[in-house]
Amino acid sequence: MFNCTISISLTISIALSLVAVYSSCCALQISNTSRGLLVQSIARHGQRQISSTRLFSFKDESENSSGISSSPMNLSQLQKQAANLAIIERLLTSSSPKENSSLIQLELIGKGSVGPDDRTTTNCIFLAPKDMGRPVPSKDSCESYSQFLPLPLPASGQDGVVKLLSFAYKGRPISKSLCLSLNPLLVNRDKALFDNLPYTKWTIDPLKKNRDAAQNPVDEKYHLGKRDAYNRFMGKDWYGRSLSIGNVAARIQYMLEGDGEVGEGTEEGATHVKTLAQRVLEMEVQESLMALAEAEEQYAILRAEVGDGMEYLEETSDEILLMRYEALEQGLKAVEDAKESLEERQGALASILGKNKGGGDSSVFSLNFLKDVMEREKSDAPYRGATGYRPVIDTKNEMSEKSILPYSSPYEMMKEIINEQLNAEVIGCIIEDTSLFQGSTIFGGGVVIQRKGRKKTLSVNGEMIELDDEDDDFGNDGILKGETMIVECDFDEAIGMALACGVDIHMDRVEWDKSKIVAPVEFQSSADNQDSFASALPSLQSRLDTIVIETQGEGKMSKNTKIQAPRGQSRSFASFFGGQTPASSSMDQPPVFDTTIPVQSLSEFDSLTVQDKAQLLLSLDSFKGDLPRARALREKFKDDSLDPLDELLLPLIDESVRRQVLIRIAEKNNDFDRVNELEKGKSMRQIAREKADLARAEGQDQLAKMWEKEADFYAVLRADTTQDEGQYSRFLDRDEWYERTRQNIAKKNKNKFRSLLDGME
Numbered sequence: 001m002f003n004c005t006i007s008i009s010l011t012i013s014i015a016l017s018l019v020a021v022y023s024s025c026c027a028l029q030i031s032n033t034s035r036g037l038l039v040q041s042i043a044r045h046g047q048r049q050i051s052s053t054r055l056f057s058f059k060d061e062s063e064n065s066s067g068i069s070s071s072p073m074n075l076s077q078l079q080k081q082a083a084n085l086a087i088i089e090r091l092l093t094s095s096s097p098k099e100n101s102s103l104i105q106l107e108l109i110g111k112g113s114v115g116p117d118d119r120t121t122t123n124c125i126f127l128a129p130k131d132m133g134r135p136v137p138s139k140d141s142c143e144s145y146s147q148f149l150p151l152p153l154p155a156s157g158q159d160g161v162v163k164l165l166s167f168a169y170k171g172r173p174i175s176k177s178l179c180l181s182l183n184p185l186l187v188n189r190d191k192a193l194f195d196n197l198p199y200t201k202w203t204i205d206p207l208k209k210n211r212d213a214a215q216n217p218v219d220e221k222y223h224l225g226k227r228d229a230y231n232r233f234m235g236k237d238w239y240g241r242s243l244s245i246g247n248v249a250a251r252i253q254y255m256l257e258g259d260g261e262v263g264e265g266t267e268e269g270a271t272h273v274k275t276l277a278q279r280v281l282e283m284e285v286q287e288s289l290m291a292l293a294e295a296e297e298q299y300a301i302l303r304a305e306v307g308d309g310m311e312y313l314e315e316t317s318d319e320i321l322l323m324r325y326e327a328l329e330q331g332l333k334a335v336e337d338a339k340e341s342l343e344e345r346q347g348a349l350a351s352i353l354g355k356n357k358g359g360g361d362s363s364v365f366s367l368n369f370l371k372d373v374m375e376r377e378k379s380d381a382p383y384r385g386a387t388g389y390r391p392v393i394d395t396k397n398e399m400s401e402k403s404i405l406p407y408s409s410p411y412e413m414m415k416e417i418i419n420e421q422l423n424a425e426v427i428g429c430i431i432e433d434t435s436l437f438q439g440s441t442i443f444g445g446g447v448v449i450q451r452k453g454r455k456k457t458l459s460v461n462g463e464m465i466e467l468d469d470e471d472d473d474f475g476n477d478g479i480l481k482g483e484t485m486i487v488e489c490d491f492d493e494a495i496g497m498a499l500a501c502g503v504d505i506h507m508d509r510v511e512w513d514k515s516k517i518v519a520p521v522e523f524q525s526s527a528d529n530q531d532s533f534a535s536a537l538p539s540l541q542s543r544l545d546t547i548v549i550e551t552q553g554e555g556k557m558s559k560n561t562k563i564q565a566p567r568g569q570s571r572s573f574a575s576f577f578g579g580q581t582p583a584s585s586s587m588d589q590p591p592v593f594d595t596t597i598p599v600q601s602l603s604e605f606d607s608l609t610v611q612d613k614a615q616l617l618l619s620l621d622s623f624k625g626d627l628p629r630a631r632a633l634r635e636k637f638k639d640d641s642l643d644p645l646d647e648l649l650l651p652l653i654d655e656s657v658r659r660q661v662l663i664r665i666a667e668k669n670n671d672f673d674r675v676n677e678l679e680k681g682k683s684m685r686q687i688a689r690e691k692a693d694l695a696r697a698e699g700q701d702q703l704a705k706m707w708e709k710e711a712d713f714y715a716v717l718r719a720d721t722t723q724d725e726g727q728y729s730r731f732l733d734r735d736e737w738y739e740r741t742r743q744n745i746a747k748k749n750k751n752k753f754r755s756l757l758d759g760m761e
């Protein structure tokens with residue numbers, strides 16, 4: 001009877017919860033697939049709860065857990081998870097959630113190799129659908145999977161990638177020295193997660209220090225957000241390790257309260273506290289001496305300025321006399337305040353030194369004085385490690401436990417920086433195809449971050465209430481609560497952040513169906529080295545010899561899969577050691593100006609496909625960047641603006657074609673001022689080419705040939721026809737009069753000597 005009652009009550013609770021979740025999902029307008037995942041989560045929760053209820057049914061009713069509230073994930077968390085899933089689906093697919101556009105959740109299952117022999121072996125990280133693994137009955141710590149996704153590791157730096165993922169997978173706190181040795185493996189990558197975080201736009205600035213005196217934003221290159229994050233990774237402002245006055249005073253106070261390293265009331269503790277108190281006061285005295293010297297200097301300067309004009313006091317206006325008097329009074333008051341502060345600290349120091357000589361008791365340094373020092377040294381830094389602020393004063397927990405084992409991996413430290421410095425949270429991670437070429441798949445990662453609101457505390461009828469202000473941008477113009485973005489990164493960084501933040505790895509289901517490999521595989525965890533971080537990742541039991549993964553751009557197709565390894569040198573550590581590979585030399589440097597002039601007409605530009613543009617960019621020596629991802633090209637751009645691929649290609653093509661493209665876009669946007677500006681900036685070469693096109697359209701072929709010859713002449717004058725006139729020194733171009741004279745002389749000589757000068761100008 002008791003079991004039956006509990007089961008009925010639990011069934012009703014789960015049903016009501018399903019109705020509530022369904023209503024909230026409809027309000028959020030999420031996809032049917034997202035709603036299905038939500039219902040499955042609740043169903044699994046209900047099964048777990050029922051089984052636990054049956055276990056408690058043999059005990060007293062008071063010991064039984066009640067209802068669904070004891071679940072590890074409550075209703076509000078499920079609603080938030082569903083909302084985050086809808087956001088990720090919209091960002092990843094660049095469209096509103098639909099029934100046919102859904103995501104699949106993946107998890108890290110281990111590492112291994114593919115390829116039939118050592119020559120064609122490719123080391124990979126493997127992913128599989130979440131909760132799909134099945135234990136192997138005959139083997140301990142071994143799981144089997146029927147479908148999986150291999151992600152090829154970069155050609156160099158594989159050990160660093162596996163090491164970072166191993167620590168994130170293990171999730172066990174590590175020491176400061178070990179964490180600092182791992183941090184460079186994460187931050188010293190070009191155009192990866194650390195570089196792509198939105199420091200300049202999202203780093204909180206409540207005191208508006210990134211603005212000038214007129215409250216105008218300063219140039220982004222002068223923002224210090226990225227430097228602050230890098231310094232944090234290098235050990236700045238580490239928990240419990242600061243020797244600032246405020247932190248030293250805090251350490252003494254925690255010891256006196258009995259929660260520090262030294263117990264209260266012991267003789268050793270009293271001696272240690274006296275020594276620390278003496279050091280604090282000595283630093284305070286030195287600072288007071290410097291403050292007094294500065295105040296006296298300023299006062300002396302004021303007196304000298306007033307003294308130089310003493311003979312003109314009778315002619316000085318009352319307003320100026322009043323200003324001088326107020327300045328002198330303020331200067332004198334600053335000197336007196338500095339003297340008073342110095343005397344106070346010198347007296348306290350003399351008192352402690354006298355007590356030490358006389359063998360005073362353990363309460364020589366009162367808690368009130370410590371609290372006064374901590375209050376005076378209290379930091380207004382918006383986040384830990386901010387440049388230009390006092391160091392943050394650590395709490396008791398940060399001073400003791402967190403200073404020893406604060407993080408489990410560099411990814412967890414990155415999570416904290418995103419949370420504190422960017423006032424954001426990681427709501428999910430993605431794996432996506434980044435290739436622009438048909439027939440090949442190159443996987444990259446992404447971290448989805450969402451801006452949080454600003455916490456504020458208000459007093460209502462004597463009661464303190466904490467509110468989340470959604471309209472406060474924390475000093476970042478236009479960045480309010482709910483703002484989301486995908487931070488592009490390598491796929492291993494996305495996996496590591498998902499492990500550190502406890503979020504899912506998402507992938508477009510359509511892409512998963514195209515790239516997944518269906519075959520039985522087994523991954524086994526090392527039972528001999530449970531405490532070893534190096535063997536934390538499960539390993540593939542046998543090499544997959546039926547799959548061969550080739551490198552993109554080498555002219556070979558992968559075998560039994562479309563997945564390919566990224567082309568070129570790995571981005572990890574290359575620029576950190578000078579930006580060149582060991583095989584490169586000064587002889588391999590491209591010329592100052594690229595002699596290749598791609599896309600010499602507007603019709604040729606319009607005929608290029610996405611794949612043609614990508615191939616063209618990679619073939620140019622002047623192109624040094626990375627191609628945009630396929631997702632970026634699917635996004636809709638306002639006002640018919642250029643997509644990311646065109647933005648990379650336009651600066652490298654013929655300047656006349658580039659100007660024609662820009663004029664066409666400005667005309668579509670009805671930006672006539674921009675059209676006039678571009679029209680006035682046309683070069684003589686472009687004017688000649690346009691006249692040639694007009695003459696040919698009117699049937700005047702001879703006139704068209706004359707203008708084409710004139711356009712070729714102006715092209716000969718330019719050192720680089722891909723750049724606009726004035727973008728480089730005009731002394732690099734040929735003089736028009738000189739070139740015309742030279743060509744005329746060459747023409748006369750050619751007519752005179754005929755075939756002897758063939759091929760010469």
